[in-house]
Amino acid sequence: MMFFTLSAGIEPFVTLTHMDFPQELEDRYGSWLSPESQGDFAYYADICFKSFGDRVKYWVTFNEPNFQVKFGYQAGTFPPSRCSKPFGNCTYGDSEKEPFITAHNIILAHIAAVHIYRTKYQATQGGSIGIVLHCFWYEPISNSVADKLAAERAQSFSINWFLDPIIFGRYPQEMQDILGSILPEFSTTEKQKLKQGLDFIGINHYTSYYVQDCMFSACEPGPGTSKMEGYCAQSSQKNGTPIGEPVRYGDMNKPNSTTESLLHDVERIKYLAGYLDALSTAIRKGADVRGYFVWSLLDNFEWNSGYTIRFGLHHVDYETLRRTPKSSATWYRNLISQHIVKDCKKHYMFCNNVVEY
Incomplete structure (x- = not known):
């Protein structure tokens, strides 16, 4: 192999x-x-x-x-x-x-x-x-020193x-x-x-999560609140508003999703575009980023979920093993083929001088 x-x-x-x-x-x-x-x-x-x-x-x-x-x-x-x-x-x-x-x-x-x-x-x-x-x-849920x-x-x-x-x-x-x-x-x-x-x-x-201090103030039992976790209550929402879009891979956990809906993964394209834009910004500001991997290339056997979820760039028919590119695969292929990265160090896939897109 x-x-x-x-x-x-x-x-x-x-x-x-x-x-x-x-x-x-x-x-x-x-x-x-x-x-x-x-x-x-x-x-x-x-x-x-x-x-x-x-x-x-x-x-x-x-x-x-x-x-x-x-x-x-x-x-x-x-x-x-x-x-x-x-x-x-x-x-x-x-x-x-x-x-x-x-x-x-x-x-x-x-x-x-x-x-x-x-x-x-x-x-x-x-x-x-x-x-x-x-x-x-x-992110601290408030501007208080304790939450920070x-x-x-x-x-x-x-x-x-x-x-x-x-x-x-x-x-x-x-x-x-x-x-x-x-x-x-x-x-x-x-x-x-x-x-x-x-x-x-x-x-x-x-x-990402919002975090509330539980060392100096009382918190309801939940993720992060124990001594073993640092007394930090975690929440994906603040005043009822999510910290980000809750689920970008809309069909990932739906076992009855059609192949057509799985192939047309526009929400994933939005996610990748936003993520790579933020990553490029971080690089320009001095972050020493040498590479990026999209997870995953193919729908596969996931650690503790088996074949019940899908998040590959390519859809896999588990009966025939036929692989079909999703919309995100086409988008990602076009992105990396159309934008040249200059002055790369040898062996590194990402470099500090990234062409803007």
Whole structure:
């Protein structure tokens, strides 16, 4: 598969793991709950670098581990479905401790893989290695200092939970202040390895929320309000008004949608146009953005929804496997073919001098 990808002029970006874990190791020692997972992941990564590094120049250690620990070990809605009340109703688990244990092991597994790549392969293979995190954006629901600080805490308990250790060698101060001894500690050696532990950061962004402080004022129980989440109540609305258009992919979750309606995805075109316009603006203002991926190329088997939802640029008939471009695919093809990007750095798909559209 990789040979054909390269022969077609497509640069592969390889993700080593996306939330799954071998059942054998889950049964043997509890996967990410055990420090033993760090060594096994490093061994697996080493094999991948050795076997495919001559063709792969971009490696991602983990995709959305901050989602993985939240939904796998706090809410229990993702495998291995571990949680405790009031976060969820699982057979096993501890929602107040296990997310932080698993996150700690994942962070150290990431840095172990990075260390192997940099010391054994990077000089000769000439590639890069990073991590991809899920990133909501949080806006304070009011102009109060408390709500503004709550919005910052929400980021600390989300994407910064993983990025701060990997870049600075420590957890966010807000997490340390609130969680205390619940938060695992890094040894001196681990801190030295952690600092600057990536070459690039991937961001998966889907939506944004308003945030209200729950540390100094009472909040109704809900997403983000607990100590384990930073005392930050999250809402998609403010005074009854949504923070953004609620659903852009109108037919995505409708099992009885017609093929014609799925192919004519005008709302998705609006979304992509607005998103890429904002991204281009950020680049012109100095954001160091090197690439953008549309999710996804094809309708596919989604993590915990199977074939019940569709969001590919191309419609797939699951009976015949026929692929049909949606309106968004045609729009996106025309966009990238009609607008030239000048002065690109080698191997980067996006550059700072972007032609305006």
